[in-house]
Amino acid sequence: MDYKEEVLKLLSKFVKDPILEIPPNPELGDYAFPCFSIAKVQSKSPNEIAKELVAKLKPNKYVNKILVMGPYINFFINKDILAGAAIKNILEKKDSFGKSNIGKSKKQMIEFFHANTHKGVHIGHIRNICLGESISKILDFSGYNAIRANYQGDIGPHVAACLWGLLNMQERVPKENKALFLGEIYSKVNELMKNDKKIQEGVREINKKLYSGDKKIVSLWKKSREWCLKDFNKIYKDFGVKYNKLYFESEVEKDAIKISNNLLKNKIAQVSDDAVIIDLKAYDLGVAVLLTRYGTPVYHSKDIALAVLKSKQYKLDKSIHVVAKEQEFYFNQLFKMFEIIKSPLANKSLHLIYGLVMLPEGKMSSREGNVVLYKNLINKIKEETLKETQKRHKWNAKKLEEVSNKIAFSALKYSMLNRENNKIILFDWKTSLNFEGDTGPYVQYAYARASSILKKSKNKLNPDYLLLKDPFELKLVKHMSNFPFIVREAATHYRPDIIANYTHNLAQIFNEFYHNCAVISEDKPLEAARLSLVKATMQVIKNSLNLLGISVLEEM
RNA sequence: GGGCCUGUAGCGCAGCCUGGAUAGCGCAUCUGCCUUCUAAGCAGAGGGUCGUGGGUUCAAAUCCCAUCAGGCCCGCCA
Numbered sequence: 001m002d003y004k005e006e007v008l009k010l011l012s013k014f015v016k017d018p019i020l021e022i023p024p025n026p027e028l029g030d031y032a033f034p035c036f037s038i039a040k041v042q043s044k045s046p047n048e049i050a051k052e053l054v055a056k057l058k059p060n061k062y063v064n065k066i067l068v069m070g071p072y073i074n075f076f077i078n079k080d081i082l083a084g085a086a087i088k089n090i091l092e093k094k095d096s097f098g099k100s101n102i103g104k105s106k107k108q109m110i111e112f113f114h115a116n117t118h119k120g121v122h123i124g125h126i127r128n129i130c131l132g133e134s135i136s137k138i139l140d141f142s143g144y145n146a147i148r149a150n151y152q153g154d155i156g157p158h159v160a161a162c163l164w165g166l167l168n169m170q171e172r173v174p175k176e177n178k179a180l181f182l183g184e185i186y187s188k189v190n191e192l193m194k195n196d197k198k199i200q201e202g203v204r205e206i207n208k209k210l211y212s213g214d215k216k217i218v219s220l221w222k223k224s225r226e227w228c229l230k231d232f233n234k235i236y237k238d239f240g241v242k243y244n245k246l247y248f249e250s251e252v253e254k255d256a257i258k259i260s261n262n263l264l265k266n267k268i269a270q271v272s273d274d275a276v277i278i279d280l281k282a283y284d285l286g287v288a289v290l291l292t293r294y295g296t297p298v299y300h301s302k303d304i305a306l307a308v309l310k311s312k313q314y315k316l317d318k319s320i321h322v323v324a325k326e327q328e329f330y331f332n333q334l335f336k337m338f339e340i341i342k343s344p345l346a347n348k349s350l351h352l353i354y355g356l357v358m359l360p361e362g363k364m365s366s367r368e369g370n371v372v373l374y375k376n377l378i379n380k381i382k383e384e385t386l387k388e389t390q391k392r393h394k395w396n397a398k399k400l401e402e403v404s405n406k407i408a409f410s411a412l413k414y415s416m417l418n419r420e421n422n423k424i425i426l427f428d429w430k431t432s433l434n435f436e437g438d439t440g441p442y443v444q445y446a447y448a449r450a451s452s453i454l455k456k457s458k459n460k461l462n463p464d465y466l467l468l469k470d471p472f473e474l475k476l477v478k479h480m481s482n483f484p485f486i487v488r489e490a491a492t493h494y495r496p497d498i499i500a501n502y503t504h505n506l507a508q509i510f511n512e513f514y515h516n517c518a519v520i521s522e523d524k525p526l527e528a529a530r531l532s533l534v535k536a537t538m539q540v541i542k543n544s545l546n547l548l549g550i551s552v553l554e555e556m
Numbered sequence: 557g558g559g560c561c562u563g564u565a566g567c568g569c570a571g572c573c574u575g576g577a578u579a580g581c582g583c584a585u586c587u588g589c590c591u592u593c594u595a596a597g598c599a600g601a602g603g604g605u606c607g608u609g610g611g612u613u614c615a616a617a618u619c620c621c622a623u624c625a626g627g628c629c630c631g632c633c634a
Contacts (some may be wrong), residue, residue, distance in 0.1 A: 021592095086587090277631060298631090418582095445596050
């Protein structure tokens with residue numbers, strides 16, 4: 001039962017697809033219907049419409065008061081059933097509260113993380129993995145079948161550059177953090193080759209050898225690649241991602257060449273400056289290169305081959321690429337090519353755009369080496385949360401670490417998800433080490449406090465929901481019952497930030513309640529009713545944090 | 557030169573799709589609140605030409621046009 005639904009039911013007898021608003025002040029009502037749109041169609045004054053309409057609307061057991069306020073019709077939910085219905089619903093549905101089936105089991109492959117091997121994993125990749133996993137969870141929760149995939153760049157010029165460094169720079173390979181070491185080599189080689197044609201030539205040679213299967217190069221590649229993949233696996237674990245499918249550029253590279261040559265044969269592609277290209281100027285999309293003048297495939301052709309591979313393995317309703325804004329033009333090209341060559345993923349592909357993570361100095365670049373590495377960041381955050389946890393609790397080392405790690409990931413994930421996708425994130429250390437206000441830890445804290453109330457109370461009475469009539473209680477109840485609508489909104493727009501915002505707001509409202517309404521008290525019936533409200537709040541916080549990939553804590 | 561995105565308080569953001577009731581939130585600043593369920597909290601104060609200029613409308617942060625500022629992209633990197 002949902003009372004927004006009840007109001008809509010009531011209204012929809014007279015109005016087609018009414019849109020409800022929440023009045024600015026709860027004293028004005030619980031929901032409002034503005035009559036301006038009808039006024040326009042019927043060319044009457046909205047105040048008049050409101051008066052006429054309200055005469056037709058009959059209060060019922062859910063909506064017990066309907067008032068006109070100028071051009072608005074304000075609906076008052078029956079306070080006696082408001083809390084009870086909502087709380088019962090939440091406590092019955094538990095982890096499924098908010099779940100829907102708007103997706104009708106449609107298969108949506110969502111491709112994310114996309115880190116390349118032989119390069120450092122930085123905070124840009126972290127925004128990507130947080131977004132991808134959260135969106136997957138939101139889709140699953142909304143009845144879609146989200147297929148998590150990762151397409152990893154394990155081959156190509158950047159890898160060749162790194163291998164060149166391994167062969168020529170005589171740096172000692174460390175025992176630990178080998179992936180980080182490779183990232184450093186990579187940016188060092190880029191620095192060296194900037195003005196050095198010989199090194200550029202050497203890197204190109206290695207790239208060619210890599211593609212042609214030179215034994216020595218391939219074995220070095222396999223070994224170093226493994227270091228990175230091991231690191232990636234650790235990161236997947238950190239972020240709770242279980243991929244259905246891991247793709248590699250190296251597995252589509254041969255098909256990419258084949259497909260390119262076929263397109264050339266069929267005159268869809270052409271040779272230009274010794275490279276194989278598709279001319280997309282007719283669509284204002286410039287020119288897309290499939291094969292370089294050296295015959296090596298580039299990302300366009302590899303992505304075309306990947307689409308073929310994906311379609312062979314899955315019957316997809318949609319293929320979503322979580323990739324930063326900077327590649328928008330590229331995806332426009334790619335999707336146009338899908339249409340031209342009648343790829344099975346034509347018109348089923350979506351570039352899910354998010355803004356870059358920028359440093360105060362500007363854009364991050366693995367080539368330049370001016371990146372904030374994931375490892376450094378998470379370690380720093382963990383250090384900070386450990387300090388804070390130690391201040392508050394005398395736990396053993398194991399528990400301290402366990403809890404502070406969860407808080408650290410909550411802070412990191414939340415900060416990557418609480419902004420609208422298009423927004424650029426300007427990274428700064430101070431903000432990412434803040435655990436107050438609009439942060440993950442703040443929300444976790446509300447949950448921990450709630451949990452602590454439950455532990456302290458021994459009340460076993462059946463709750464009488466009629467006792468919940470305090471404005472703080474009702475505000476909380478109303479906000480919670482909005483959760484299913486919020487999830488739907490987040491799912492249709494692929495926007496975890498909507499969930500993050502909602503959750504923060506929920507925690508705020510709970511904290512207001514917490515400070516204004518003592519749960520544990522002499523009044524045992526009231527205590528029982530409030531306990532049920534606390535339980536419901538915990539459930540909704542848990543469900544929404546779960547969609548962000550953030551875990552809850554009983555104590556912190 | 558072209559395309560896309562962003563511009564809301566000192567800073568970071570939500571609201572814009574679907575125009576409506578006093579423009580919300582967080583950080584920072586200032587003032588209170590731990591003998592009462594965890595102060596990673598709460599209450600209060602100050603802080604706004606919603607980039608600018610037009611237009612549409614009874615009504616514009618929201619829609620349209622123009623313009624300015626910042627960011628990213630525009631064939632052999634991904």
